[in-house]
Amino acid sequence: MIAAIGLVIGIVLGVVLHPTVPAPLQPYLPIAVVAALDAVFGGIRARLDGIFDDKVFVVSFVSNVLVAALIVYLGDKLGVGGQLSTGVVVVLGIRIFGNAAAIRRHLFRA
Amino acid sequence: MTDPASGTPEPGKADGTAVPDKPVAPDEPTMRIDLPTSSHLSGYHEARPELPRESVDPDLTERIDLPAAAQVSPARPTAAPVSPASTAERTTTDSDLTERIALPVDAAQTATETAAEPAKEESQPAASTQTVAPTDEPTELLDAPKRAGAPASARERLSRLRRSRAGAVIGVLAALLGFGIVVQAHSTETNTALPAARQEDLVRILDDLDAQQDRLRGEIGQLQTTRTQLSSGTAGSDAALAEARRRTQTLGLLAGTVPATGPGLLITITDPRGLLSAEVVLDAVEELRGAGAEAMQINGTGGQSVRIVVSTYFLNGQGTINVSGKTLSAPYQLLVIGDSATLDAALRIPGGVVDTVTQQGAKIAIEQRGSVTVSALRPATSPQYARPTSYRVGGTSRRHDWVMVPVRLNLM
Missing domain, CATH: 1.20.5 (Single alpha-helices involved in coiled-coils or other helix-helix interfaces)
Incomplete structure (x- = not known):
């Protein structure tokens, strides 16, 4: 519930404030968003499984974002930034799909 | 796993030395009694079916209780008998969990072949819980008193405090996520993504x-x-x-083919006796051309008029002149456009036109006019055989084309 409210608040803030992403952060924000989405889906699944834990969620959220950004940063430094961000997005996408499937099974029993 | 009853003597089931115990008949009823109780207690494994003893989840054993059982069992006397009373006591403690699970350690060894199917079924959810939430154990520990209805209020308050704080953190994180999504979507929409693009x-x-x-x-x-x-x-x-x-x-x-106007002469020839020959008129026309006449016209009586051009011919008639097929009768009127003084002089040359006309018994009157209008027209004819050799507009032959005009004039 708190998370949903926070999400709404964040969206409203983003729409109202209309900020521009600082240039150095621009390659990392999309990856960070995808990583955070992965963490959120994992959290929803854990909640449905009855094994949700605040600490785990917070830690996994932050670490997901940081690790994803770090991978992209490293990729940029190594000259394979585009490929690595694609890879990160693919991996996170697979995880999101897996979690979404588990959530679906919980909610619809199908 | 805390096991308050670990100190008490227990039936040795998990011990390696106790394996031979397994087939002993008197143990069997005790274990059957224990099983439902323990599975009832561990309410957080809600979905776990009540399995026959031989097929209790080996995965669970591995995860939780194997170390505890291994720790406990060596200290235990192997041949300790199990009394029904001692098992009845332990209804609310974790010890029977140990026991319950300790059983399958050997049970699984003997019964994996027979109970392979249910075990496989169970192993899937157990594995998933392990991967998704590595710290599910603390949660369960935290929740355990509440679910058991224990009154531990201080602990509950503490956990509630912690819970609300964590909820706030989660809310902030969710807000960050929403913010990030919106910002990124917005910047992707508005930006051409050039600043975000990589060097390559x-x-x-x-x-x-x-x-x-x-x-x-x-x-x-x-x-x-x-x-x-x-x-x-x-x-x-x-x-x-x-x-x-x-x-x-x-x-x-x-x-x-076009009418003309300009300064020139008006020549009137009267021929009362009808003796004027066409040659005289032709001479007069030639003389005028030679003097630079540009347009000429001859009028007879009754409004007959002929434009004099290159192909105009003069024939003698009965007191008349046939000019290009038209019969004109005297008096004749010649309208000439050109330099009037030159034309006048040309006509008055001694032995010229004026003299000839006069000699033939006719009279000629020459009048210089500032404006003479040559209005008679001649229908334009297109040449039937002759074709221009190099007629091109805007080419180098333009000059050549212009040369042709004076040549024709000279031929006249």
């Missing part, structure tokens, strides 16, 4: 733009050339058109 992408884009620029430059050059050609062509065609119009006027005057 930028280089590629730059190359593309360079190539495009080259292509467009070439296109610009071609278009400019075309424009220059077109504009010069327009000017040329305009000039050609004006020239063609001028030439049409000139040639029209020469061919007698």
Whole structure:
């Protein structure tokens, strides 16, 4: 519930404030968003499984974002930034799909 | 796993040395009694079916209780008998969990072949819980008193405090996520993503733009050339058109297809006796041409008039003159456009036209006029056989074309 409210608040803030992403952060924000989405889906699944834990969620959220950004940063430094961000997005996408499937099974029993 | 009852003597089931115990018959009923109780207690494994003893989840054993059982069992006397009372006591403690699970350690060894199917079924959810939430154990520990209805209020308050704080953190994180999504979506919408592009992408884009620029430059050059050609062509065609119009006027005057006006002479020849021959008139016309007459017309009586051009001929008639098929009778009137003084002088040359006419018994009157109008027209004819050899508008043959006109004039 708190998370949903926070999400709404964040969206409203983003729409109202209309900020521009600082240039150095621009390659990392999309990856960070995808990583955070992965963490959120994992959290929803854990909640449905009855094994949700605040600490785990917070830690996994932050670490997901940081690790994803770090991978992209490293990729940029190594000259394979585009490929690595694609890879990160693919991996996170697979995880999101897996979690979404588990959530679906919980909610619809199908 | 805390096991308050670990100190108490327990039936040795998990011990390696106790394996031979397994088939002992008196143990069996005890274990059957324990099983439902323990599975009832561990309410957080809600979905776990009540399995027969032999097929209790080996995965669970592995995860939780194997170390505890291993720790406990060596200290235990192996041959300790199990009394029904001791098992009845332990209804709410974790010890029977140990026992319950300790059983399958050996049970699984003997019964994996027979109970392979349910075990496989169970192993899947257990594995998933392990991967998704590595710290599910603390949660369960925290929740355990509540679910068991224990009154531990201080602990509950503490956990509630912690819970609300964590909820706030989660809310902040969710807000960050929403914010990030919106910001990123917005910047993707508005931005052409050039600032976010990587160096190699930028280089590629730059190359593309360079190539495009080259292509467009070439296109610009071609278009400019075309424009220059077109504009010069327009000017040329305009000039050609004006020239063609001028030439049409000139040639029209020469061919007698357009009326003409200008200074000139009005010559009136009266021939009361009808003795004037056509040759005299022709002489007069030739003389006037030689003097630079540009347009001529001869009128007879009754409004008959003929434009005098290159092909005009004069024939003698009965007191009349046949001019190009028209019969004119005296008095004749010649309208001539040209330099009037020169024309006048040409006619009055001694032994010239005036003298000849007078000799033939006719009378000639010459009047210089500031404006003479030659209005008789001659239908334009197109040549049947002759074709121009190099007739081109706007070419180098233009000068050559112009040469032809005086030549024709001279031939007249």
